[in-house]
Structure formats: structure tokens, C-alpha cells
Amino acid sequence: MSAQESNPLKGQRIAIVGYGSQGRAHALNLRDSGLDVVVGARKGGPSWDKAKADGLRVTELAAASAEADLVALLTPDMQQPQVYEESIAKQLRPGGALLFAHGLNVHFKQITPDPRFDVILVAPKGPGALVRREYEAGHGVPSLIAVHQDASGKALERAQGYAYGIGGNRGGLITTSFAEETETDLFGEQAVLCGGVTELVVQGFETLVEAGYQPEVAYFECMHELKLIVDLLHEGGMAKMHQFISETAQYGDLTRGPRIVDAQTRQHMREVLEEIRSGQFAREWIAEYKAGNPQYQALKQKDLDHPIEKVGAALRAKMPWLNAGKPAAAAAKKTGT
Numbered sequence: 001m002s003a004q005e006s007n008p009l010k011g012q013r014i015a016i017v018g019y020g021s022q023g024r025a026h027a028l029n030l031r032d033s034g035l036d037v038v039v040g041a042r043k044g045g046p047s048w049d050k051a052k053a054d055g056l057r058v059t060e061l062a063a064a065s066a067e068a069d070l071v072a073l074l075t076p077d078m079q080q081p082q083v084y085e086e087s088i089a090k091q092l093r094p095g096g097a098l099l100f101a102h103g104l105n106v107h108f109k110q111i112t113p114d115p116r117f118d119v120i121l122v123a124p125k126g127p128g129a130l131v132r133r134e135y136e137a138g139h140g141v142p143s144l145i146a147v148h149q150d151a152s153g154k155a156l157e158r159a160q161g162y163a164y165g166i167g168g169n170r171g172g173l174i175t176t177s178f179a180e181e182t183e184t185d186l187f188g189e190q191a192v193l194c195g196g197v198t199e200l201v202v203q204g205f206e207t208l209v210e211a212g213y214q215p216e217v218a219y220f221e222c223m224h225e226l227k228l229i230v231d232l233l234h235e236g237g238m239a240k241m242h243q244f245i246s247e248t249a250q251y252g253d254l255t256r257g258p259r260i261v262d263a264q265t266r267q268h269m270r271e272v273l274e275e276i277r278s279g280q281f282a283r284e285w286i287a288e289y290k291a292g293n294p295q296y297q298a299l300k301q302k303d304l305d306h307p308i309e310k311v312g313a314a315l316r317a318k319m320p321w322l323n324a325g326k327p328a329a330a331a332a333k334k335t336g337t
Helices: 021-032 046-053 061-067 077-088 128-136 155-165 178-193 195-210 215-224 226-244 247-260 263-278 280-290 294-304 307-316
Strands: 013-017 036-040 057-059 070-073 097-100 118-124 143-149 173-175
Touching: 013 021, 013 061, 013 077, 021 036, 021 046, 021 128, 021 155, 036 046, 036 061, 046 057, 057 061, 061 077, 070 077, 070 155, 077 097, 077 280, 097 155, 118 155, 118 178, 143 155, 143 178, 178 195, 178 263, 195 215, 195 307, 215 226, 215 307, 263 280, 280 294
Parallel strands: 013 036, 013 070, 036 057, 070 097, 097 118, 143 173
Antiparallel strands: 118 143
16 A cells, blocks of 8 residues: 555544553554544443543443454453453454454464455554654554454454554555564563563572672663663664673673573473473463463562662662653553553
């Protein structure tokens, strides 16, 4: 679809179900792109009030689905199957489209959409606040798009139209599959972005403290300064990092890094990936959620009680500029609350 062509969703109604980080950004961007948007929410809840305050039309979940040509299901992953069964499955008209920003529930068959629906995915590669901010600045966040079911024969066009509506085309669209998006997203979170990085930070901190160094110094070296490197990598990849760090740091990186993250780490990564691809992780997480999250809560609390958190809280209290505008809070979740 070229920039000159009319959006294929023009004249169709889009229901946004889930007015969290991504939901709010999608709804506002779509509206500002001239598309017809309604937000589905529980009356009297915080999402209802927030969407109303943003000037959007809001109605009950099932009612929004019933009047929509496309329903974007953007609630948290574990809530989606219930929301789909209760408020979408019997409401969305045949030939309508069901859209996700993450493919977990479709790929692992927690949601089996009616074959008469288009089932599509548009996944911006950034948090909702960034999706909104870049759109308002005339830019866009790159997005993945995929088609799982093409009941209408126009599923891909609908996905492209939605991506254009939220500004994804300005950053670039990459066509993928539900399987690829889901499996790579989970792997990135577990092995690198969340699990890998945080574990590396904590173990680095512990190593220095065990060796007798001050916790405050260990915190700065292993956590605080991480942002400096991440920003360089984000802006210009390895080349920019090497351009702006010292030769001493570069030599240490090139000669010692492979000893820390080595062949054994790579094997563990392969094992984690296989657990994702086989559905083992999804089954484990779904069972944990249904059981009330006892292990999840205990592990999370252990993280929050770690000495690095106590030291960090005290140091961050002396650096008020870190929370100016609270930029990190907006990146906390890709979808949902």
C-alpha cells in the first residue's frame, strides 16, 4: 500500500479492547489517522474513564466487538482467552478481523478463532508511549505484521492498513508469522533483554561485593552505567559503541566478553529456545497463572529484596534527574494494563 492510496480500513470500525500501554497508543493514533475507533472497556473501570478523558467513544466490551469490523485484542496475554470467549467470539461478524500485538495465544492454541475471521498481527517494536510519541512527532516505530487466517482475502491489506494507521509504516514494516513473532519475542525477553541482562547485572554486582568492593561502587559499575552502553547500541549498533568507549574497554570487551558469555551460555540459550518452540514455557506459564502465580510472586519478591535494589534505591534517591518525566515507566509493558 503506497502512501498515496486510501487506507483499506477507511469506512470500517475498529474496536480497541484493552486500553493499556499499547491500546491507548493504537486508539489515539488510529483516530488521528482519520479512522473510526471505539474502545471496549468495563463500564466504570479505569480504562473506561481514561479513554473517555482522551476524547474517544467507549462502550462495553461485547458491544464494541459487535459493531466492529476489526477487533484489536490488546489486553494482557493471560486475560485474552477469557475476553475472547466472553466478549468477542460470538459478537464479531463473519468476515471481520481479529488483531493481536503478540501471537502467544493464537500460536499456542489458547485462542482458536472462528475460521470465518481474518486473524492478523501488528506488533510495534517499542512500548506504547513510544508508539504514540513517535507518531505525534511525525515518525513511527517499526512494526511486524503477520496473517494467521485470511477469511476475507484481504487480511494482509487490513494488517497493513492498521500498521499505517498507528504510524508503523514510517518506521518500516516487516512481514513475519505468528510463530516467528511469538518465539523470537519470548526468547529475546528470556535470554537477553530481561532474563539475560538482569542476571548478568546481579551476578556482576555479587562478584564485586563478595571480593570486598563497596556495594555502591559495584552498583554503578554493573547497573547504573549499563544505560550508557545500551543507548550507544540502540543508536548505532556495535560500531557506535566501539566509537565511543575507550580502547581499554574495547580490548576488555573483545578478549574477556566471550569468556563470560561462552559456548555453555549458548547451549543454555538453545535449551531455552527449544522450551519456547515446543510449547513447554507456554504450558508452564499458563499453569502458573491459573494456580494464582505463587512461584512467580515468590521469585519476583526475591528479586525485589536483593541487596542491589536496596543500594540502588538509596543512590537513585540522590539522582532526581533519573525520574524526570518517568520515561522508563512507559516502557514497562508492551500490552495490557
